[in-house]
Amino acid sequence: MEVTYINFDMVKSVLSSTLVGPDRWVAVAIASHANGSGDCSPSVSRIAYVAGLSDRAVQKHIAVLVDLGLIERNSLPGRPTRYTLILENLPTFGGQSYPQPANEVHPIGSKSYSQPTHAVHHTPAPEAPDPRTTCAKPTNDVHPNKERINKEIKKGINARESESLANAGSPKTGLSKTDWALRLVSKHEAGEPVSMGVLRMARSALTREAHCAP
Template sequence: MIMSACWPLQMPPCQKAVLVSLADNANDQGVCWPSVASVSERVCLSDRSVQRSIAWLIAEGYLKVSDRPGRSTVYQILFPKKSVLAAGVPAPTPDCVSPPPPTDSHPRPTVTPDCVSPHPRPTVTPPPTVGHPTPDTQSPRTVIEPKGNRKGTAIGEGARAPALDLSPLPAITPRVWSDYLLHRKRKRAPLTQTALDNLAAELHLAVAGGWTADAALAEAMQFGWTGFRFDWLLRAADRGGSAPGAGQRGRRETPAQERRQSFMAGMADLAHGREASNAARSSSTEFVDAG
């Protein structure tokens, strides 16, 4: 009713814009209390122009102002009889023109009587809020398993290998042991506890055969062996690769040393579950008789 009564009025553009803005903020009784700054922002005018337009509307009888100390100014839109009759719009009833004074800083929506508002605004249903549905507790869940590498272990596992038990090993200098670990690392054969136990057993056979553990590991690294077995060392010594004890090459062995080496080779074969050769058995017999 208030907005529809404002459109036919004839007045300067600035005053008309301010009046329409106030009517848009007003309730069904034509009461509103917007600030000058908010009206200025809506009609694209300066604060001074809005204030002059409000003064003109008051002087012409279109507005009634009520000051509230410490609060915003209350405006009530009025329609002079001459302007309303000239526009062909019926004047509002006295009950609608004299509303009770507002008690809040913002107008509350009130129920519009049917006699005042013959064309009620249609109720607009807000669109439904579309959100992500909550998964059912019974629905299967996707579980991301840790990725595995080519060795079959999960990524992150094995980053810190467990400490090895070095007690089965014979006496080895730290430098030789560090070189041997680096040698296996270059061959991508990390030393496990099982491999260490087998290495310790073979090194004890080498020590029993007159080698030192340092010399045996040095020969293994020299020949490029990833593992180590005492019979490999004996075969290499038979081919002239090294001599027992000092790790030297090119020394001619005495018959006693040859019998001792053949005896140790037979012992290594028996330790690995292989049958000793005839030469090894005869050499071992001779070695025992000589002892």
């Protein structure tokens, strides 16, 4: 799949919001296909491809965005599902905040509320040795080469990401630089390991695309 059209104005609006995590990147994927009115009809697999998520995850986060009033979804038999991005409902810095899950509070006296247990320290028997002299020291289970191995793994991941971004857009990869850049930024937002150098390359690629857009 290759991106043939991106609505950078819509994408910038979503990126300027306080949406976080997968919700943010599903909204970016929908915004990138929207027309000037915010309407588009990308398939779930297409949204999943741009957002870097599974089809099931995309369906879950679309439902979240619909519940938040950030997109409208219209499904008609025999026709592609139509999505409408509602920009005025996007949470922004200094404006309305992104809804957070409510904290579960257990009132005192409820069945689910448990009292903290009190630790009781018994006096050792006269013949018992001083506990301070018999306490075993914690063993160090860290493999001596663990740090070096982690560095080698991270180095290999970063090298593959850099090479993939540099080669994006060639017939061999099947990905445009814009697609790959969106993938890397999405991985970073989802908490997956992406080096800062590669992340800067990806963001620079998206910025250049935005400036070159008519």
